[in-house]
Amino acid sequence: MKRIKRCKIGKTILKNPVIAASGTFGYAKEMARFFDVNLLGGIVTKTVTLNPRKGNKPPRIYDLGFGVLNSIGLENPGLKGFLKEHSKSLMRLSTKIFVSIYGETLKEWAKLITALDKKGFTVFELNFSCPNIKGKVLSSDIKKMASVIKRIRSLTDKTLVAKLSFSPDIKKTALSLEEAGVDALTLINTIPAMALDRNTKKPVLGNVYGGLSGPCIKPVALRAVYEAVSVVSIPVIGCGGIMDYRDVLEFLSIGAKAVEVGTATLIDPLAAKKIVEGLAK
Numbered sequence: 001m002k003r004i005k006r007c008k009i010g011k012t013i014l015k016n017p018v019i020a021a022s023g024t025f026g027y028a029k030e031m032a033r034f035f036d037v038n039l040l041g042g043i044v045t046k047t048v049t050l051n052p053r054k055g056n057k058p059p060r061i062y063d064l065g066f067g068v069l070n071s072i073g074l075e076n077p078g079l080k081g082f083l084k085e086h087s088k089s090l091m092r093l094s095t096k097i098f099v100s101i102y103g104e105t106l107k108e109w110a111k112l113i114t115a116l117d118k119k120g121f122t123v124f125e126l127n128f129s130c131p132n133i134k135g136k137v138l139s140s141d142i143k144k145m146a147s148v149i150k151r152i153r154s155l156t157d158k159t160l161v162a163k164l165s166f167s168p169d170i171k172k173t174a175l176s177l178e179e180a181g182v183d184a185l186t187l188i189n190t191i192p193a194m195a196l197d198r199n200t201k202k203p204v205l206g207n208v209y210g211g212l213s214g215p216c217i218k219p220v221a222l223r224a225v226y227e228a229v230s231v232v233s234i235p236v237i238g239c240g241g242i243m244d245y246r247d248v249l250e251f252l253s254i255g256a257k258a259v260e261v262g263t264a265t266l267i268d269p270l271a272a273k274k275i276v277e278g279l280a281k
Contacts, residue, residue: 004279007041007257009235010159010183012123014041014096014258018248018276021239021262022047022100022125022163023072025272027086028093034269039276041258042096045086047127048116049101050108052078057206062195067214068263069195071207074102074130079115087119098161102127106151117156124158126182129165129189130211139165139189142173146180153181161237165189166224174228174236186237186260187224191217213263215241222250229255243271245278 004016020031022044028037037043055075062069077085090097099121103109113124126148128139138144145162152160162177163186164170174185190211195204203209218241225238238251239260248259264271 004276007235009042009161009237009258010123011157012042012096012159016041016276016279017252017256017258018042018272018279019044019098019237019258019260020265020272021260022098022127023070024262024265027082027090028097029086029089031265031269035273038094040095040272042098042123043090043093044098044100044125044260045082045090046076047074047100047102047130048076048079048082048112049074050079050103050111052076052081059204059206060210062204062210064195064212064214067212067216068266069193069205069210069212070190071205071210073207074127079112083115083119087121091120096123097121098123098125100125100127100163102130103148106148109148109152110155113152113155117158122158123161124152124156125161125163125186126152127163127189129163139167139173142169142176145173146176149177149180149182159183161186163187163189163239164224166191166220170224170227171231174232178232178234182234184235184237184257185228185232186239187228188217188221188240191220213240215243217241218247218250222254225251225256226254242275243267245275245281248275248279 056073221240238256
């Protein structure tokens with residue numbers, strides 16, 4: 001087996017370029033019963049918000065056959081619950097932990113980053129792109145994202161990664177966030193979508209709208225990564241439709257430094273492990 005190359009994201013060195021995406025890997029301990037999660041380059045936690053969130057009403061997930069539609073709504077125990085229930089087990093892992101965070105206001109973003117930095121976490125993924133919570137998706141507002149990054153950057157020198165939705169203006173967005181001080185970009189999150197039950201003609205999700213993921217969005221993700229890589233000097237992490245190691249090689253070939261594996265884990269809990277093994281062949 002050949003040695004997989006390490007990669008650098010901001011100040012953070014990953015043992016390999018395979019990262020478990022937020023939302024499909026829990027808080028790592030859920031997946032540890034299937035395989036040694038330390039084999040991965042990194043793990044992104046479920047998104048942490050300042051206050052607990054119950055999430056959206058069910059049904060929350062629907063298999064379309066060609067992709068998956070979900071509307072979880074950032075369900076999580078909040079900052080205090082996360083620190084109490086998950087921080088110790090995450091800190092014991094040797095793989096790099098990316099804590100995904102989302103704030104409703106600048107003050108919330110500041111409180112989250114200050115507490116998590118103080119606790120010893122060193123990598124943060126800023127969730128600017130969740131498509132299934134009420135209100136405007138933050139990744140559609142470049143100025144607001146830049147203001148969040150500048151505020152957080154003034155509070156920590158740790159690695160900051162911005163996770164974005166696809167946008168026709170992805171080059172402008174990528175450049176603006178690089179200038180604001182982010183260390184890397186993750187492209188892309190799920191795509192806003194909806195689906196109907198063919199018999200009832202009613203939405204399949206309780207929240208009506210959700211985020212589309214899976215192999216059907218890979219071409220969109222590839223374009224976003226390709227465009228971002230062409231204009232920024234910071235690392236770009238590819239995400240969207242990665243099902244096996246060959247998909248990873250596609251993203252790496254166009255300049256992505258690492259990848260995040262999400263929906264594949266819902267289909268096969270061993271997917272990320274198999275991808276690492278495939279890259280090592």
